[in-house]
Amino acid sequence: MSDILNYLKEHSNSITDTLLRLTKAESPSHTKDLVDKCGQVLGEEFERLVGSSVEMIEKIEVGNQYKFTYGKGGDEGQILVIGHMDTVWDEGALPIRQEGNLLYGPGVFDMKGGLTITLWALKALKETSAQLNKKITFLVTTDEEVGSTHSKEIILKEAEKSSVVFVPESSIGPDGAVKTIRKxxxxxxxxxxxxxxxxxxxxxxxxxxxxxxxxxxxxxxxxxxxxxxxxxxxxxxxxxxxxxxxxxxxxxxxxxxxxxxxxxxxxxxxxxxxxxxxxxxxxxxxxxxxRYPLERTEAVIQLYDELKGIAASHGYDLNEGSSGGASDGNFTSGIGIPTIDGLGPLGDGAHTEKEHVDLSNLPYRAALMAEIIQRYANK
CATH class of the missing domain: 3.30.70.360 (Alpha-Beta Plaits)
Structure with missing residues (x-):
């Protein structure tokens, strides 16, 4: 078992705490003040866990966006991780509850689970003193669920400087397959x-x-x-x-x-x-x-094969699949940057009252993210 996975398993309760903080900070796309409060929580978690550079990008019509960076190196060839904090749920529309290892709540699967594993992937890289020869940029937007009108420009700007893009959007239930194709x-x-x-x-x-x-x-x-x-x-x-x-x-x-x-x-x-x-x-x-499709190119197949190998070293099989829905990863794939999606945790029920994640899977998914980032940061 890798040092990174060991570290994350030892901190599984703390990872759950981060997800709960983000989920409780409800963030409906059209309610800017709530999205901004969620952004504050996210920024605080990043500073607490990673302690690196935080840039808030002020927006008028939607919630303020965030660009977090970690590691050394210049902008060119950076590793880009894209996420969003806005959800489809109005405030109070969906109760937060835990049943065994399953956490239910608004946006917990789409995609605060993905934000959580990214924060903890960076935390694990920091605490295990992992070598990183490229800068990691974690861009979190606030209008993905309503078309990304106010974030498309910065997504493309950051993508043009990147060698690869990882998107911790919700995985494909029920086995957590990653998305190598998006329409x-x-x-x-x-x-x-x-x-x-x-x-x-x-x-x-x-x-x-x-x-x-x-x-x-x-x-x-x-x-x-x-x-x-x-x-x-x-x-x-x-x-x-x-x-x-x-x-x-x-x-x-x-x-x-x-x-x-x-x-x-x-x-x-x-x-x-x-x-x-x-x-x-x-x-x-x-x-x-x-949004142009995220196509299963040779570069995407290589990304998947490497992820599958990392997962196998952690003791499980990682499958791939396709989605008829689009994400911000379509933008980056559309301009030719190798992009793989669906890296969020095991769960199901996005946009439904059954939306949930499997808490026991969070350390494994964070480790998967951490190790693929490390690999590409040293290529």
Missing amino acids: GAAQFLMKVEGIAAHAGINAWDGASAIEELAYQILDLKKLENRDEGISVNVGVVKGGTRGNVIAKEAVAEIDVRITKKAQAEKITEAILNRPVFVKGTKVEVIGEID
């Missing part, structure tokens, strides 16, 4: 303009925006390809004013998921440049690919 995501808004008319007196003078939108939805679904992992979902539809009026306006919100960066241009063009089916209507679509 890319795009959102589009379709606006249809028709011609209003009385549905009884002069129905043929009108052009229904709703009817056009119905044709559009059916045609959009033809872009799906299950074998290639392309999905198109029209999740929100609005239109019309009254049942006896030909609808003048209709809108739809469209979500697209892709598995390969090469798919992006083709499907974007197909969605933005729509044919018109109902004479007299006009169709406008706005939107773009928000």
Whole structure:
């Protein structure tokens, strides 16, 4: 058993204490004051455990973000760890409770468990005097659950200086598999303009925006390809004013998921440049690919193989898997930086009332993070 894992197992209760502090500091994405309080707790934990550089990045519309650094070396070639402290849960919406080794609570799995293991991975590297020839940057954002609009720029800025990116997002339950594939995501808004008319007196003078939108939805679904992992979902539809009026306006919100960066241009063009089916209507679509996929490249396979080897030395198997959801790791992967995701602790139930982590797994996952950081900090 490694010195790092031994150290973390000896401090398992303290690791749990850190997770409880972060979980109790509830941090709904849209409630800045609460997110900022959680950031203060996170900063205090970092200073207490690691005692290195803390930089707060002030934000107006969302919670303040944090950049923690540890180790020596310049910016170029740094090791980047990306996490977020915001959650999908309103304050008080989900009680915190412990049942045996399982801790339930808001954001405990997505992703305060991941923040906790990263803090303790750095703590273990410090206490075991592990050699690190590169700087470690731990970037924690505050709007991942609502699109990362206010954090994308700094994520890309830090990624461009990095040799590798580790993302301690929630693992794949129930066995804690890491994510070597994440789908890319795009959102589009379709606006249809028709011609209003009385549905009884002069129905043929009108052009229904709703009817056009119905044709559009059916045609959009033809872009799906299950074998290639392309999905198109029209999740929100609005239109019309009254049942006896030909609808003048209709809108739809469209979500697209892709598995390969090469798919992006083709499907974007197909969605933005729509044919018109109902004479007299006009169709406008706005939107773009928000996050390119995290693809299972040779570099990602190498990262996984090394993680699997570390896990085996700790006495367990580490599996890999894919996710249809996107994360901030998609940004870094999208610009070609080797990125692996799902390094958070064993657990399940993200975004549900059953959200939980296995406390007994925290030392193992922190050790996994610590040893992969150490390995890449000395390459």
